[in-house]
Amino acid sequence: MITIGILGVTGYTGQELLRLLNNHPEVKVTYLGSSSSAGKRISDICPHFQDSVDTVLETEDVPDVDVVFMALPHGIASARARELLQRGIKIIDLGADFRLKDVATYESWYRVAHADPTLLKEAVYGLPELYREQITGKTLIANPGCYPTASQLALVPLLRAGLIEMNGIIIDAKSGVSGAGRGIVQNLHYSEVNENFKAYGVGVHRHTPEIEQQLSDAVNSPVVINFTPHLVPMTRGILTTIYAAITSGVSEEDLKNCWHLMYDNEPFIHVMPEGEWPQTKYAYGSNHAYLQLRYDPRTNRVVLVSAIDNLVKGASGQAIQNMNILFGLPETTGLQHTALWP
Template sequence: MKVGILGATGYTGQELLRLLNNHPEVTLAHLGSSTSAGKRISDICPHLQESLENVLETEELPDVDVVFMALPHGIAAARARELMEHGIKIVDLGADFRLKDAQEYENWYKVKHADPALLPKAVYGLPELYRNEIAGKALVANPGCYPTASQLALVPLLRAGLLDPNSIIIDAKSGVSGAGRGIVQNLHYSEVNENFKAYGVGVHRHTPEIEQQLSGAADAKVVISFTPHLVPMTRGILATIYAGVKSGITEQELRDCWQQDYEKEPFIHVMPEREWPQTKYTNGSNHAFLQLRYDQRTGRVVLVSVIDNLVKGASGQAIQNMNILFDLPETTGLQTTALWP
């Protein structure tokens, strides 16, 4: 397949390059950048020196089979229709097609949606949960990083009716790379190092995405309390989730639900009892690790979900979606294990 990447020099774009360079069915045919056209990608990303000598092009219409759009919100929606009319499949790593309601998108992202008519054509691309909906589609909305970690823990349990959908609290922590490469004062080393802070409390843009997907799983409107935190590390997400358990449900039933849904999933790992996931378990890989404990004293279950925000939370999942679109094994190009230590 001839592959294009728009936004190739951002963190998710670079991660796509790193992973796709080892994909046996891919030719990197177009690397687009609005700011670095004419430069070699290896000049901007020296760690790719030995493998990629592609020259960055403008973000004009590429001659490819599939394009990854690693662009800020508001841009992909304005370009998607033209690409699709030329028979190009799209995996959008931004937010433009994640929400089904254009007005809700505009409320949370503070920009007008460029093409609301395309929203019904987009499919939400979290393979382990929505695989059957992805195959054969032309426009995939790649989930956000916090929503991926949260849904992997919650969706199977909500579908099975094991949780109280009105009791969910998500307390999540992310590495700094989740904010992208932009130069922002509160992301400077001296601001982040030796520091730990909550942000976007009650207003984080991933909130409606999580609520939309959990509502579908529960077949009822779900409203959550979601608080993200910035941790002084480069990559990784750890979500600690609290939820009320339906009367009579045991910890083993909760664990069995996960095991049943994920036993054949190569990237999702339910850890042995009382062993808790760490972000380093996923560093640089497309894997996710889950653990739970039912606290009978409070009647709540504590769920912990860990992913790499740039891989399973972005670029690795995007490649997993591409593999589905082209009827390839989902693990193709994604067999890397985590770096340790």
């Protein structure tokens, strides 16, 4: 059995990790760490675990495990990673500390000093459907952000194939409130969010450089995007609508065929039939992603739509998918859940 530790287990992504790992046949969760709740039982803080997990939360002194999931605020994982790696513990970081390759970019957007910039060269970006070969055999995985996951699944295959222009890409994304975490913030209160719909982080959202970095890698040239996230009064889900110009002579069929070539053998990615469009409910509680597109000849632009669950494919489910790769397991192990409907 693979022994598992989770740092930051009381957050939404940490809880989701525990829920999913609890049904994984090849792992044993032996350590749950929480700086704020050490000494309490996880079931006292998260009552939905009462019948399944009765573990006492420990301090953040990580014991010997095979892999530790770090579901921590940015700036913390980078200070802890080297010591864990030197002990032979694999790391899957669900935060932002190892996603950006350039330390100056990280420090500019996240406004903290990176504790260990030399580790950025060792970290591998963990979006399996696009970077599977790079993940295999590594020890430090940077789990992607939720918005970047939804955006890249739609864009990267088309950019790699030269079917869309790299300039002028617009990403308009909507997320459920769980994406903001469990912190008590006024603009996330029920009365602020309910029956409301708003843009936030316009032009300054921290997922922007992550998306630009990965799209730039896809074409080996700098890509600059317009990215605007929105908060929707629902718990889970991301729906991303993307607008991009197509290159000369490209048809809608070419675009669809590119997606099919990339994803038809992928268990978690679904190119939807003609006339059917992704909905967040299709992915609710699952590690699946749904894609659709339409070419608009009037504007010579393609509209791409993707839907994922921000806590699963956008965070904890993808982290487990990465773990399965690291330990030579089928990627679907422990992730066979279908979505909750309605």
